[in-house]
Amino acid sequence: MTHFAIETKDLSRIYKIRGNKKEKQIRKELVALENVNLTVERGELFGLLGPNGAGKTTLIKILTTLLAPTSGWARVAGYDVTQHPNLVRPRINMVSGGESSGYGLLTVRENLWMFSQFYGMPSKEANQRIVELLKMVGLEDRIHTKSSDLSTGLRQKMNIVRGFLTDPEVLFLDEPTLGLDVGAARDVRKLIRTWVDTSPLPSGEGKGEGRRTLLLTTHYMVEAEELCDRVAIINKGRVLACDTPANLKRNLQRDAIFEIETSPLNGLTSQILQDQPEVKKAALTDIEGGARLELILKEEAALASVINILTQKEIKVKRLTKREPTLEDVFMDLVGQKMEEVEKEEAPHAG
Amino acid sequence: MQANPSLALSASQKVTGWRLFLKTIVARAYPRVIGQQREKSWIFFDIFLPMLGVAAYVYVYRAIGAPEEYVGFVVMGGAMTSFWMNVLWSMSSQLYWEKEQGNLALYIIAPNSMMAVLLGMAVGGLFATTLRAAVIIVAGSLMFNVTYAVASFTQLLLVFFLAMTALYGMGMMSASLFLLLSREAWHISNLAQEPIYLVSGFYFPIKSLNFWVAAAASIIPLTLGLDAMRQLIFPSGALLGFLSVKVEIAVLIVLCVLFLTAAKFLLDYMEKLAIREGRLTESRR
Numbered sequence: 145m146t147h148f149a150i151e152t153k154d155l156s157r158i159y160k161i162r163g164n165k166k167e168k169q170i171r172k173e174l175v176a177l178e179n180v181n182l183t184v185e186r187g188e189l190f191g192l193l194g195p196n197g198a199g200k201t202t203l204i205k206i207l208t209t210l211l212a213p214t215s216g217w218a219r220v221a222g223y224d225v226t227q228h229p230n231l232v233r234p235r236i237n238m239v240s241g242g243e244s245s246g247y248g249l250l251t252v253r254e255n256l257w258m259f260s261q262f263y264g265m266p267s268k269e270a271n272q273r274i275v276e277l278l279k280m281v282g283l284e285d286r287i288h289t290k291s292s293d294l295s296t297g298l299r300q301k302m303n304i305v306r307g308f309l310t311d312p313e314v315l316f317l318d319e320p321t322l323g324l325d326v327g328a329a330r331d332v333r334k335l336i337r338t339w340v341d342t343s344p345l346p347s348g349e350g351k352g353e354g355r356r357t358l359l360l361t362t363h364y365m366v367e368a369e370e371l372c373d374r375v376a377i378i379n380k381g382r383v384l385a386c387d388t389p390a391n392l393k394r395n396l397q398r399d400a401i402f403e404i405e406t407s408p409l410n411g412l413t414s415q416i417l418q419d420q421p422e423v424k425k426a427a428l429t430d431i432e433g434g435a436r437l438e439l440i441l442k443e444e445a446a447l448a449s450v451i452n453i454l455t456q457k458e459i460k461v462k463r464l465t466k467r468e469p470t471l472e473d474v475f476m477d478l479v480g481q482k483m484e485e486v487e488k489e490e491a492p493h494a495g
Numbered sequence: 496m497q498a499n500p501s502l503a504l505s506a507s508q509k510v511t512g513w514r515l516f517l518k519t520i521v522a523r524a525y526p527r528v529i530g531q532q533r534e535k536s537w538i539f540f541d542i543f544l545p546m547l548g549v550a551a552y553v554y555v556y557r558a559i560g561a562p563e564e565y566v567g568f569v570v571m572g573g574a575m576t577s578f579w580m581n582v583l584w585s586m587s588s589q590l591y592w593e594k595e596q597g598n599l600a601l602y603i604i605a606p607n608s609m610m611a612v613l614l615g616m617a618v619g620g621l622f623a624t625t626l627r628a629a630v631i632i633v634a635g636s637l638m639f640n641v642t643y644a645v646a647s648f649t650q651l652l653l654v655f656f657l658a659m660t661a662l663y664g665m666g667m668m669s670a671s672l673f674l675l676l677s678r679e680a681w682h683i684s685n686l687a688q689e690p691i692y693l694v695s696g697f698y699f700p701i702k703s704l705n706f707w708v709a710a711a712a713s714i715i716p717l718t719l720g721l722d723a724m725r726q727l728i729f730p731s732g733a734l735l736g737f738l739s740v741k742v743e744i745a746v747l748i749v750l751c752v753l754f755l756t757a758a759k760f761l762l763d764y765m766e767k768l769a770i771r772e773g774r775l776t777e778s779r780r
Contacts, residue, residue, distance in 0.1 A: 210603060238600070238601070262606075
């Protein structure tokens with residue numbers, strides 16, 4: 145048995161988009177994934193980090209047998225997703241953030257029971273497990289509540305339980321904390337980590353074998369940093385980097401990272417700052433009463449030239465902080481923009 | 496939230512093969528059967544409204560002095576409209592709605608058979624709708640003093656079983672076709688509702704139609720099913736029948752085989768096509 149839970153080789157997916165009525169003949173192409181090469185070991189909690197529209201959901205769809213790749217191949221739990229979907233499906237499950245699956249007229253227990261039956265679980269065992277898992281997410285008091293009466297957060301907890309319920313070898317979570325409040329998101333993250341750490345497969349032997357694997361997509365940096373053993377940063381369908389969060393940040397540790405809060409920018413652009421030889425990346429964000437500058441500098445001394453430019457433009461520095469690199473900085477270093485800037489640009493194409 | 500080391504299943508005895516197939520049918524039928532008990536709006540939409548249509552036809556027939564058997568024909572037809580509405584709205588367009596709700600993706604990635612999911616939808620829908628149809632027949636018969644004289648219970652049950660199998664088989668087949676439609680599914684269902692009431696003879700014997708129109712309408716299993724049932728339960732039914740009951744039973748058997756086979760073939764084909772074109776998940780994702 146291969147020790148990889150997930151393996152992709154030169155995986156690409158191109159969507160053909162029909163034009164509107166006037167441009168019926170014109171078929172545009174959208175490259176959602178381009179030559180993605182990834183390996184996820186058994187037992188890993190692996191994160192796909194990228195802005196909306198980066199290709200994360202497309203990758204999950206391919207890995208869960210819902211979408212065929214245009215070229216390349218992917219294996220999950222040792223089986224090719226295109227050639228042997230029937231061998232992949234009993235071994236996986238998937239939960240998406242904000243999904244409204246199930247039937248509103250059924251109670252939480254009934255919905256979960258129904259999905260368990262599609263995996264052939266004996267009813268008695270399924271019902272015991274539903275109670276046990278609902279207790280873990282603090283939803284046991286809602287077991288007889290109709291799912292249409294649940295709040296978004298509680299509904300998402302129910303969905304997460306659905307994912308764990310069938311005991312998959314590989315679980316795919318697509319933006320599992322999307323739209324949740326801070327408390328609910330924290331609970332969900334805790335449950336995810338607990339599941340990976342404490343749920344051995346019955347017949348595990350050897351490195352990583354016998355351990356659950358979880359692939360999670362997120363555009364929340366903190367989530368990726370807090371949860372994932374390894375993270376792949378993905379943008380515009382391409383994997384830009386893949387390593388542990390610590391290693392990804394280590395590459396930036398010889399750089400100096402500053403955050404500066406200023407008065408309004410008076411025409412200053414990030415390009416003006418990036419034209420300075422020692423400034424690697426600069427991102428500007430409007431905030432109340434001024435702006436925030438995030439700078440990645442090749443060396444600390446370069447800060448002087450930035451301050452000079454600010455002074456020339458009569459921009460006041462209100463606060464200056466030097467900080468340790470985060471995954472957000474790693475993303476900015478790789479892409480040249482902050483993730484939220486990329487999302488704003490890509491909003492019409494997101495999907 | 497507390498950590499619990501027993502999160503893993505100890506020795507899961509998940510079933511596969513035909514037992515998984517049966518489990519899937521039962522599980523997918525469950526929301527339909529339970530849903531009926533919890534959502535009472537069907538009493539208005541599926542019983543009261545069809546009863547209004549039945550009453551209108553009954554009064555027209557009585558006003559023009561049509562034979563009294565026509566009243567019974569109308570009550571039977573009114574009951575059968577429940578099945579047609581169920582097939583249109585809860586079978587044909589159902590996979591499209593399941594897709595938009597996010598359920599379809601979960602059905603596909605599960606190890607179950609999609610055919611079992613469709614059968615579960617059909618069994619649940621048939622169970623719930625039979626109850627509605629029975630209420631219409633009982634209420635209509637009491638209101639309009641309809642009398643029955645069943646010629647053969649065995650044949651009656653056989654015709655009903657065959658008509659329902661073929662009808663829901665047709666629903667399963669069209670569900671696969673509708674999978675590739677977007678919101679047009681809604682419009683097509685709307686479009687199919689009223690014309691079928693006419694050509695399938697829900698409120699009059701189809702013998703009154705041109706032979707070829709009636710023959711073409713026989714592709715809808717309810718047309719011959721309803722015609723055969725009328726022949727079997729009304730004394731003068733045979734006189735107003737389109738074809739003989741035996742011929743209609745034979746055609747219904749052919750329709751059963753045709754629709755169920757086509758449903759299986761189309762479902763496999765559409766699933767592959769939808770996976771290739773990326774149409775299995777809801778539009779917003």
